[in-house]
Amino acid sequence: MLGLIAAYHAAAASDDPAQALAAAEAQYVAADIDYLREDLPALFAESRDGLDRVQRIVRDLKDFSRVGEQEWQFADLHRGLDSTINILRYEIKHKAEVIREYGELPEVWCVPSMINQVFLNLLANAAQAIEHQGTITVVTAVEGDKVLIRITDTGSGIPPDILNRIFAPFFTTKGAGKGTGLGLSLAQDIIRQHHGRLFATSVPGQGSTFTIELPLSELQPSAPQPESAPDTLKPADNGNNT
Structure with missing residues (x-):
């Protein structure tokens, strides 16, 4: 595009403007300006979509980690x-459809990053x-x-x-080096620190259900401050896969 502008500028200043203009016209045809005119809006739209996706990823990561919010508080x-x-979108999308059946929930007293x-x-x-x-x-x-x-x-x-061993520390059904077996143990410890329960039911060949119960109270429970949540976003293996 810049070369085309330079060609027309040279034609205007040339001693032989007809020849220079012909060269500029040839460059115009080669540049396929009509195609660019049609394609540029789509390219700009794709760029805007890309920026929107980046913004959503940053927002989701911030919401997940709740940066600066490591204290007990009421949370959605x-x-x-x-x-x-959303953070797990690319891990999930090739395996499963996520169905959300949300009820009406009040905010819950917790440490959001740990939950x-x-x-x-x-x-x-x-x-x-x-x-x-x-x-x-x-x-x-x-x-x-309770909130479920x-x-x-x-x-x-x-x-x-x-099934009754999956919450035990270091229990895993994966091979050596493929997991620590701490994921469910960590999850259960976190829920216990929130005065709740985490348990599982399962039917081999059909699937599993993990249920979290958290207390519902308008008053702040007198709970000790839990340990900080792990820094990593990568979940530990826990033996849920068999």
């Missing part, structure tokens, strides 16, 4: 679930448990004085003989 669990699902770490481990495990295309269903609800979050996958399921 749906916001944490959504940001975690998001639990969501990350459970959602990543759900995706890893699905060998081919399946679904991951996330259900939230209030039952009595259920994450169900249509994966391979967990055999009954190991």
Whole structure:
């Protein structure tokens, strides 16, 4: 484009403007300006879409880590679930469709970054448990004085003989070097520090459901400050895949 402008400028200043103009016209044809005129709006639109995606990724990472918010506070669990699902989008999209069945939830007293770490481990495990295309269903609800979050996958399921061991530290069904077996143990510890429960049910060959129960209270519970959440965004292996 700059070369074409220079060619027309040279034609205007040339002693033989007809010949210089002919050269500029030839360069105009070679540049296919009509094509560029049609294509540039689409290119600009793609660039804007790319910038929007980058902004969403940065926002989701910030929401997930809740930078500067490591203290107990009231938090929107749906916001944490959504940001975690978005972070795992590329790990999940080739394996499963995520179905969100959100109920009406009040904000919950918690350390958001730690709860998001639990969501990350459970959602990543759900995706890893699905060998081919399946679904991951996330259900939230209030039952009595508790908030429930259920994450169900249509994966391979967990055999009954190991279901009661999956929360044990270092338990894993993966080969050596492929996981530490700390993911579910860490998740359960975090939920216990929040005075809640984390448990699993499973049907081999059909899938598994992990349920989080957190207390619902308008008052701030007298809970000790939990340990800081792990810095890494990569979930630890935990034996959910069999």
